[in-house]
Amino acid sequence: xxxxxxxxxxxxxxxxxxxxxxxxxxxxxxxxxxxxxxxxxxxxxxxxxxxxxxxxxxxxxxxxxxxxxxxxxxxxxxxxxxxxxxxxxxxxxxxxxxxxxxxxxxxxxxxxxxxxxxxxxxxxxxxxxxxxxxxxxxxxxxxxxxxxxxxxxxxxxxxxxxxxxxxxxxxxxxxxxxxxxxxxxxxxxxxxxxxxxxxxxxxxxxxxxxxxxxxxxxxxxxxxxxxxxxxxxxxxxxxxxxxxxxxxxxxxxxxxxxxxxxxxxxxxxxxxxxxxxxxxxxxxxxxxxxxxxxxxxxxxxxxxxxxxxxxxxxxxxxxxxxxxxxxxxxxxxxxxxxxxxxxxxxxxxxxxxxxxxxxxxxxxxxxxxxxxxxxxx
Amino acid sequence: xxxxxxxxxxxxxxxxxxxxxxxxxxxxxxxxxxxxxxxxxxxxxxxxxxxxxxxxxxxxxxxxxxxxxxxxxxxxxxxxxxxxxxxxxxxxxxxxxxxxxxxxxxxxxxxxxxxxxxxxxxxxxxxxxxxxxxxxxxxxxxxxxxxxxxxxxxxxxxxxxxxxxxxxxxxxxxxxxxxxxxxxxxxxxxxxxxxxxxxxxxxxxxxxxxxxxxxxxxxxxxxxxxxxxxxxxxxxxxxxxxxxxxxxxxxxxxxxxxxxxxxxxxxxxxxxxxxxxxxxxxxxxxxxxxxxxxxxxxxxxxxxxxxxxxxxxxxxxxxxxxxxxxxxxxxxxxxxxxxxxxxxxxxxxxxxxxxxxxxxxxxxxxxxxxxxxxxxx
Numbered sequence: 045x046x047x048x049x050x051x052x053x054x055x056x057x058x059x060x061x062x063x064x065x066x067x068x069x070x071x072x073x074x075x076x077x078x079x080x081x082x083x084x085x086x087x088x089x090x091x092x093x094x095x096x097x098x099x100x101x102x103x104x105x106x107x108x109x110x111x112x113x114x115x116x117x118x119x120x121x122x123x124x125x126x127x128x129x130x131x132x133x134x135x136x137x138x139x140x141x142x143x144x145x146x147x148x149x150x151x152x153x154x155x156x157x158x159x160x161x162x163x164x165x166x167x168x169x170x171x172x173x174x175x176x177x178x179x180x181x182x183x184x185x186x187x188x189x190x191x192x193x194x195x196x197x198x199x200x201x202x203x204x205x206x207x208x209x210x211x212x213x214x215x216x217x218x219x220x221x222x223x224x225x226x227x228x229x230x231x232x233x234x235x236x237x238x239x240x241x242x243x244x245x246x247x248x249x250x251x252x253x254x255x256x257x258x259x260x261x262x263x264x265x266x267x268x269x270x271x272x273x274x275x276x277x278x279x280x281x282x283x284x285x286x287x288x289x290x291x292x293x294x295x296x297x298x299x300x301x302x303x304x305x306x307x308x309x310x311x312x313x314x315x316x317x318x319x320x321x322x323x324x325x326x327x328x329x330x331x332x333x334x335x336x337x338x339x340x341x342x343x344x345x346x347x348x349x350x351x352x353x354x355x356x357x358x359x360x361x362x363x364x365x366x367x368x369x370x371x372x373x374x375x376x377x378x379x380x381x382x383x384x385x386x387x388x389x390x391x392x393x394x395x396x397x398x399x400x401x402x403x404x405x406x407x408x409x410x411x412x413x414x415x416x417x418x419x420x421x
Numbered sequence: 422x423x424x425x426x427x428x429x430x431x432x433x434x435x436x437x438x439x440x441x442x443x444x445x446x447x448x449x450x451x452x453x454x455x456x457x458x459x460x461x462x463x464x465x466x467x468x469x470x471x472x473x474x475x476x477x478x479x480x481x482x483x484x485x486x487x488x489x490x491x492x493x494x495x496x497x498x499x500x501x502x503x504x505x506x507x508x509x510x511x512x513x514x515x516x517x518x519x520x521x522x523x524x525x526x527x528x529x530x531x532x533x534x535x536x537x538x539x540x541x542x543x544x545x546x547x548x549x550x551x552x553x554x555x556x557x558x559x560x561x562x563x564x565x566x567x568x569x570x571x572x573x574x575x576x577x578x579x580x581x582x583x584x585x586x587x588x589x590x591x592x593x594x595x596x597x598x599x600x601x602x603x604x605x606x607x608x609x610x611x612x613x614x615x616x617x618x619x620x621x622x623x624x625x626x627x628x629x630x631x632x633x634x635x636x637x638x639x640x641x642x643x644x645x646x647x648x649x650x651x652x653x654x655x656x657x658x659x660x661x662x663x664x665x666x667x668x669x670x671x672x673x674x675x676x677x678x679x680x681x682x683x684x685x686x687x688x689x690x691x692x693x694x695x696x697x698x699x700x701x702x703x704x705x706x707x708x709x710x711x712x713x714x715x716x717x718x719x720x721x722x723x724x725x726x727x728x729x730x731x732x733x734x735x736x737x738x739x740x741x742x743x744x745x746x747x748x749x750x751x752x753x754x755x756x757x758x759x760x761x762x763x764x765x766x767x768x769x770x771x772x773x774x775x776x777x778x779x780x781x782x783x784x785x786x787x788x789x790x791x792x793x794x795x796x797x798x
Contacts, residue, residue: 131508134508139578142577142579143579166547170547170574170585170586174587200515206519206548207547207548208547208549208550209546209547209551209586210550
């Protein structure tokens with residue numbers, strides 16, 4: 045990862061090859077620049093894809109900005125929530141974009157959280173065999189994670205994100221003022237992904253988070269700074285390993301546990317949202333690393349303490365309604381990834397900022413760890 | 422186009438960059454090689470996507486071949502016909518492939534005509550953000566046209582092929598013996614696309630067709646030869662202009678008229694199949710070129726004569742149930758492509774084998790031509 049600076053830099057460039065490089069613009073109020081920025085990309089029309097919640101807050105403002113720049117602009121609106129990452133809503137969005145007469149040189153603007161970004165990005169990837177799109181993420185999670193890197197897609201009945209495309213945006217507009225309308229629960233959930241970047245390979249950023257996290261939540265300059273640092277970190281990983289043949293897997297730190305918890309809670313956001321599951325997953329990844337003698341127990345404690353301070357869950361017992369026993373958790377993990385000869389691949393850590401890909405972890409070790417975690421009550 | 426040879430060469434290599442080059446294998450009975458050939462591509466499993474008609478004829482044979490090569494093999498079967506290029510059938514195929522546990526390194530085998538190839542290719546393009554696929558075309562149309570070049574997709578209510586991806590196959594297995602089970606109507610329809618390659622830029626191949634077409638229909642060595650020549654021609658175009666920014670548009674010779682006719686007959690295959698519409702479209706493109714003084718009338722006559730000899734329609738009056746008046750045809754064409762200031766882009770010809778992209782054709786000239794064609798009775 046390139047050294048993250050703590051400077052005032054608010055543009056992150058993603059230098060992908062083949063003319064696919066793009067900028068991530070971060071700042072309060074930049075949604076109002078949408079028109080000028082999208083116009084600069086060429087094309088004569090743009091369609092905003094959003095959900096009913098975000099539409100009421102920001103869609104008209106973005107549309108006005110697009111029209112003021114001389115673009116024909118329309119809005120395609122879907123129901124909020126993970127259930128919209130379905131085949132049916134995908135068809136609805138595609139047909140909506142066609143009804144808005146989006147041609148090969150026009151643009152799709154994904155305005156919303158991760159669901160909207162994944163869904164609209166996938167529709168753009170396959171509309172007329174590919175049109176360009178802009179990410180305008182309005183949640184912290186989307187600003188620091190899902191809007192950057194080109195993974196788009198929908199869920200299938202057999203699993204999440206199983207249908208999709210690698211389709212890089214042409215621009216990301218991360219208006220950090222939109223986070224002011226986010227619930228504190230969604231804000232915390234996004235913050236788990238922020239902390240993750242420090243834990244992966246940037247101990248200094250984790251330390252900075254420990255000192256500055258209230259500013260991120262309050263909307264001070266620390267928020268823009270944190271989003272920029274996370275985007276720069278993710279952009280670096282994506283440029284080096286776009287298709288996740290190697291290093292990009294590090295971004296899954298905490299996610300093997302998190303995905304199992306989400307599966308066992310039926311993806312019910314009332315019980316657990318993704319970022320909360322990641323909070324527990326990060327704490328578990330560090331405690332498991334410590335248990336295996338890979339990581340100082342002190343680091344695992346420090347990680348859990350900071351997550352808890354920010355209001356995130358860090359224990360399996362924190363899952364409302366429970367998460368099943370160790371065997372159920374292990375089964376749920378096995379569905380998420382290949383188990384070969386009783387061994388799994390995890391992202392573990394030698395310490396804060398020192399994560400690594402650990403193939404060959406014994407399922408028996410995972411089971412024993414989970415049993416002890418659950419027994420610890 | 423590279424010079425087409427009349428030799429016995431039956432492998433056409435498509436030298437795409439980025440490790441995406443692939444072979445087209447042409448010959449009688451090569452479906453039995455499917456197992457060995459697919460196995461050589463790596464992966465542990467393959468799923469055959471096919472339709473109910475083709476399944477009864479060839480699916481079990483291909484499955485047996487795959488299993489004999491040590492691959493886990495399954496079959497995903499859809500209803501035959503253009504209606505299967507829908508969102509609903511796309512979801513059915515994706516879920517079917519997931520149920521067959523097709524992983525990122527496994528393969529999808531599209532066994533059937535153009536509908537199956539387009540549908541299965543698109544599903545492969547987006548399953549787990551992209552798995553590899555093999556085209557095993559079983560119609561003449563698919564062998565000489567749709568199975569080569571990487572265009573995949575489905576139809577939307579607002580138009581054909583509006584949702585899709587460029588996704589190149591890793592291998593094309595064109596078993597020319599499968600054409601023995603094709604209806605003569607489907608055989609003729611595919612033959613219109615064969616003739617098209619000669620008309621585009623290979624006068625010698627058109628002449629060869631005039632002399633050898635009965636052998637293509639009868640299944641002699643001329644059939645393999647013709648398929649190889651067409652694939653080589655298409656491969657050349659695709660390698661030079663994969664995304665249709667220029668030259669690839671020449672492959673649409675006759676297709677502006679054809680698409681309008683298909684639209685006006687409601688895509689009812691009972692009335693008109695694609696290749697029949699192309700037959701009429703090719704004849705019209707040459708007569709229109711002659712009328713504009715671009716092409717000798719003698720060439721236009723020769724084209725129509727040969728198509729008619731092979732049993733293809735060459736006049737608007739041949740459309741069962743009629744095709745509407747000149748205005749309706751012009752409207753239908755305008756829906757297919759952009760009309761700018763009353764001008765359209767056509768593929769026209771200076772003669773047999775001398776086609777070119779003609780932007781700026783006056784709509785009024787097209788209307789007058791169509792009126793005269795219809796009046797000619």
